[in-house]
Amino acid sequence: xxxxxxxxxxxxxxxxxxxxxxxxxxxxxxxxxxxxxxxxxxxxxxxxxxxxxxxxxxxxxxxxxxxxxxxxxxxxxxxxxxxxxxxxxxxxxxxxxxxxxxxxxxxxxxxxxxxxxxxxxxxxxxxxxxxxxxxxxxxxxxxxxxxxxxxxxxxxxxxxxxxxxxxxxxxxxxxxxxxxxxxxxxxxxxxxxxxxxxxxxxxxxxxxxxxxxxxxxxxxxxxxxxxxxxxxxxxxxxxxxxxxxxxxxxxxxxxxxxxxxxxxxxxxxxxxxxxxxxxxxxxxxxxxxxxxxxxxxxxxxxxxxxxxxxxxxxxxxxxxxxxxxxxxxxxxxxxxxx
Amino acid sequence: xxxxxxxxxxxxxxxxxxxxxxxxxxxxxxxxxxxxxxxxxxxxxxxxxxxxxxxxxxxxxxxxxxxxxxxxxxxxxxxxxxxxxxxxxxxxxxxxxxxxxxxxxxxxxxxxxxxxxxxxxxxxxxxxxxxxxxxxxxxxxxxxxxxxxxxxxxxxxxxxxxxxxxxxxxxxxxxxxxxxxxxxxxxxxxxxxxxxxxxxxxxxxxxxxxxxxxxxxxxxxxxxxxxxxxxxxxxxxxxxxxxxxxxxxxxxxxxxxxxxxxxxxxxxxxxxxxxxxxxxxxxxxxx
Numbered sequence: 001x002x003x004x005x006x007x008x009x010x011x012x013x014x015x016x017x018x019x020x021x022x023x024x025x026x027x028x029x030x031x032x033x034x035x036x037x038x039x040x041x042x043x044x045x046x047x048x049x050x051x052x053x054x055x056x057x058x059x060x061x062x063x064x065x066x067x068x069x070x071x072x073x074x075x076x077x078x079x080x081x082x083x084x085x086x087x088x089x090x091x092x093x094x095x096x097x098x099x100x101x102x103x104x105x106x107x108x109x110x111x112x113x114x115x116x117x118x119x120x121x122x123x124x125x126x127x128x129x130x131x132x133x134x135x136x137x138x139x140x141x142x143x144x145x146x147x148x149x150x151x152x153x154x155x156x157x158x159x160x161x162x163x164x165x166x167x168x169x170x171x172x173x174x175x176x177x178x179x180x181x182x183x184x185x186x187x188x189x190x191x192x193x194x195x196x197x198x199x200x201x202x203x204x205x206x207x208x209x210x211x212x213x214x215x216x217x218x219x220x221x222x223x224x225x226x227x228x229x230x231x232x233x234x235x236x237x238x239x240x241x242x243x244x245x246x247x248x249x250x251x252x253x254x255x256x257x258x259x260x261x262x263x264x265x266x267x268x269x270x271x272x273x274x275x276x277x278x279x280x281x282x283x284x285x286x287x288x289x290x291x292x293x294x295x296x297x298x299x300x301x302x303x304x305x306x307x308x309x310x311x312x313x314x315x316x317x318x319x320x321x322x323x324x325x326x327x328x329x330x331x332x333x334x335x336x337x338x
Numbered sequence: 339x340x341x342x343x344x345x346x347x348x349x350x351x352x353x354x355x356x357x358x359x360x361x362x363x364x365x366x367x368x369x370x371x372x373x374x375x376x377x378x379x380x381x382x383x384x385x386x387x388x389x390x391x392x393x394x395x396x397x398x399x400x401x402x403x404x405x406x407x408x409x410x411x412x413x414x415x416x417x418x419x420x421x422x423x424x425x426x427x428x429x430x431x432x433x434x435x436x437x438x439x440x441x442x443x444x445x446x447x448x449x450x451x452x453x454x455x456x457x458x459x460x461x462x463x464x465x466x467x468x469x470x471x472x473x474x475x476x477x478x479x480x481x482x483x484x485x486x487x488x489x490x491x492x493x494x495x496x497x498x499x500x501x502x503x504x505x506x507x508x509x510x511x512x513x514x515x516x517x518x519x520x521x522x523x524x525x526x527x528x529x530x531x532x533x534x535x536x537x538x539x540x541x542x543x544x545x546x547x548x549x550x551x552x553x554x555x556x557x558x559x560x561x562x563x564x565x566x567x568x569x570x571x572x573x574x575x576x577x578x579x580x581x582x583x584x585x586x587x588x589x590x591x592x593x594x595x596x597x598x599x600x601x602x603x604x605x606x607x608x609x610x611x612x613x614x615x616x617x618x619x620x621x622x623x624x625x
Contacts, residue, residue, distance in 0.1 A: 066586045073381070093586070162569055164584050201464070202486055203569035211456055211565075216465035217485055326585040333577075334398055336570045338488075 028057040029265035031083040031254075032071075035062035037287060038085065042273070045281040049272045056265050065090035072099050072257060079257040082266045085126065087166045088250050088318040089325070095122055101256040101263065108271045113293045115307040123255035126273050127282065128290040128310060129224045130302060131167045131248040133241045134231075136219040143220065145244045146171075147178040150196050159202040159209055159218030160193075162332040163325055168206060170248045170316055171222035172328075177245070184320055186328055190335050203336050213238065229288040229301050242303040249313035251292065375592035382588065389589045393597065399577075403601055406557050406573045409491065410605065413556035414549045416496040421503040421548070426537070429511045443504040451498060455562045458494035459485060462566070486568035494566050495556045502555055503548035510544025539616050546613020550606045557602050574598040 029050075033039045039062050047058040063071060065086050072079060072094070086094060094100060105111050105119035118125040133143055140154060148154050161168040172189050173181075179188035193200075201218040210227055212218050214236050228240040254273060256266045272278060279293035288299065294307060304310060350357070378386030393399050428439045446454060461467045462484040469481040484490040518540070522532040538545070560575035567573070574594055582591035 064583060066583050070586065070588075160569065164580060204486070205564035205569065208459070208565040208568070211459050212463070212485070215459050215463035217459070217463045326587060329580055329585060332569075333572050333580075337398070337401070337572045338570050 027055045027265070028059055029083065029262050029269045030059040030061060030081040031085070031266075031269060032063045032068045032081045033060045033085055034064060041282050041287045041289070045278050046269070046273050049275065049278055050269055053272065054265075054268050056268055058269060069094050069097070069099065073097065077259065079259050082257055082260040082262045083269060084123075084255040084257060085252060086255065087252055088316070089166060089169075089322055091122070091253055091255070092318045092322055094255070099255075099258050101258055101260060103256060107267045108274065110271055110275050110293065113276060113295055114274065115292060115294060116311055118251065118292050123253040124270060124274060125251035125292040126254045126270070127252045128292055128307075129167060129226065129250055129252065130290055130304075130310070130313065131170055131222065131224050131250075132243055132303065134213070134221055134223045134228045134238050135241065136213075136216075136237045137239045138237045139216075139219045142239070143241055143243075145178060146175045149175065149220065149222070150192050154220050155196050156199045156201060157219035158200050159204055159212050159221040160200055161204055161206045161209055161221075162336070163328045165206045166250060167222070167224050167248075169321065169325065169328070170250065170314075173316060173321075174243065174245065174248060174314065175222075183316055184324060190331060194335065197336070225290060225299075225302050226288045229299055230286070232301060233285055233288070240301055240303060246312070246314045247303050249310050249315060371592050371595060374588050375596055377589040380585075380587045380589065389587075389593045392590065393593045399594075399597075402572050402574055402577060403597060405571070406575075406598070407601055407605055409488065409495075409563075409573060410553040410557035410602070412488075412492045413495040413499055414553050414609075416492055417500055417503045417552050418545065418549060420496065421500060421507060422538075422545070425504065425507045425511050425541070426533075428508060429514060429516075440508065443508070444501055446497065447501045451559075452561055454498050455494065455565050458490075458497075458562075458566055462490045462494070485566060486570060488567070488571060491563065491567045491571065495559060495562055498559070498562060499552045499555050502551040503545075506547035506551070507541060507544040510541045514540060542613050542616035546609055546616070549613075550609045553609060554602055554606060558598070574601075 031042070033042050039060055042058070042060060047060075050056045050058050061081050063081075068081075068084050068086065069090050072081075072084075084094060084100070100122050102121055103119070103123050105114075105124055108114075108119075108124065111119070114124065133146070133149065135143060135154070136157075140157060143149065143154055149158055163169045163172060172186060173183055175192075176182070176186040176189040179192050181188040202212050204212050204218075209218075209221055209223060210231055213221060214231060214234070225240055228238055231238045254270045256263060256270075260266055274293055276293050276295040279289075279291040280296045281287075282289040283291045283296055283299060290302065291298070292307065298305065298307070304313075374382065375389060376385055376387065378384040378388040424439070424443070428436055428443075431439060459466070463469070464481045464483075464485070466484070468484060472478050472482055473480075484493075514537075518536055519532060522536045523529075527535065557573075558575055560579060563571065563573045564576055564579075574597065577594045578591050578598065581587045581594060585591075
């Protein structure tokens with residue numbers, strides 16, 4: 001069928017004009033990893049542990065979540081990497097498309113160190129994100145809930161981001177809930193934002209938000225604790241607030257790619273990533289990841305004293321969100337556009 | 339060198355490596371992009387024009403196209419307005435000052451566009467340099483809104499893209515015969531008349547080359563557009579990113595990318611044509 005070949009060729013090319021994967025060395029594992037902080041953190045802390053304890057070389061491919069799912073889809077039969085790292089939305093997509101091997105957490109030596117709910121049949125958490133409100137306590141009173149964001153005096157100092165990121169999406173869902181919406185109905189956000197659009201200080205790209213906050217362009221925003229701790233570490237006046245309806249949490253997970261020729265090594269890699277020394281190192285400067293290992297002391301700025309408390313945080317069902325999100329993104333563009 | 343006796347291969351031979359790389363890494367992916375745009379679903383299984391229809395029959399998308407092209411034109415206008423006088427100063431300067439000016443003009447290229455963009459947050463921000471000056475001088479009771487406006491974006495793009503205008507413009511300026519200015523003056527032309535009837539037509543090819551580089555770069559400046567412009571100014575590059583990287587809707591992203599390519603190329607063709615006409619006119623009169 002020429003059609004199939006054409007389509008595959010198109011996919012292959014579009015997804016990966018990169019170099020073909022080198023022949024697997026005896027002791028190596030290839031892991032997809034988010035470019036930037038994640039890649040640096042894993043190179044610095046996970047790779048040496050894996051080499052020292054098991055003699056396994058960690059090869060990393062810097063890929064965003066959507067790229068991982070697409071690249072895997074494009075290379076049927078020969079997975080381009082052994083492990084995924086994904087946020088909840090793309091994780092669901094990959095499960096639906098059958099891209100993971102079944103995962104057996106019992107093969108992890110560090111399983112007992114994981115808080116509840118951090119592993120399932122598809123993979124295991126390697127870090128958590130806790131999302132809430134961040135504000136400048138020198139310029140604004142402490143907000144108590146999501147609805148405060150759209151009220152004076154906060155609204156005129158508010159920095160917004162859209163549905164483009166996981167933290168942005170869950171925050172806007174919580175904002176919608178504060179005005180009568182739900183996980184699948186964010187309509188109230190658009191209605192309420194329209195009323196105050198002229199007052200809002202900034203509608204920014206997610207990556208620009210820390211910079212905008214640091215420069216005083218906005219003094220309140222929704223974000224994760226990692227951003228708050230990083231800015232605080234640089235001397236910025238910023239405090240994290242868990243809204244009265246609860247902070248939001250979600251986990252970033254590791255998965256083994258379907259058909260991986262290095263499953264044993266993949267388990268060892270994942271085990272190293274969740275081990276106490278690695279998780280401790282990743283929770284400290286300059287990374288400030290929220291750990292998923294009970295043996296790691298939590299940073300003082302986090303809104304919980306133990307990881308088990310996280311099970312009481314607000315979580316979301318991404319199987320329901322995924323099909324709606326593209327529409328929300330499009331709607332946000334139109335509603336915000338000048 | 340007389341090329342008539344040389345075989346065809348010898349003439350194109352030296353260009354072959356680049357030409358092949360261009361075919362493999364630019365032309366082929368471009369056709370793949372085109373192919374992807376004709377799929378109807380994001381998993382590339384059904385062929386159809388759905389995504390083209392979705393783009394073309396929606397006024398919002400056309401507004402984004404217009405905003406993107408207008409942004410490019412404004413950046414070109416601003417860079418020419420500031421760059422042309424600078425080039426004239428450069429032409430009249432001593433060799434030492436020419437070197438200094440050239441270095442200053444090219445220096446921004448030595449830093450990453452990301453750094454230059456984030457620097458503009460510091461300059462244009464609510465508590466930035468400009469606003470501190472404005473408040474300090476009592477020109478406004480409260481900080482001006484400069485970031486996240488089209489004005490702020492054009493200002494920063496003017497600085498960010500300026501080297502792209504200056505480099506071709508200065509190279510043309512350098513070959514400019516200064517006697518022509520004296521000739522114009524001795525024939526009774528005012529300085530302004532000399533500028534518009536002699537200087538501008540003579541440097542038109544360089545000006546056009548610079549203008550189309552600035553235009554192409556400003557319309558596709560994803561980082562500056564999203565960081566300085568913010569979420570309320572929607573341009574085509576941001577749409578491509580959203581559709582490809584967040585929604586994983588490659589066919590629609592491909593449609594937007596092709597629209598960007600075609601519309602930017604169309605304007606570039608017009609600028610290049612204008613440059614040729616103006617240049618040809620000058621050579622005709624100067625000859």
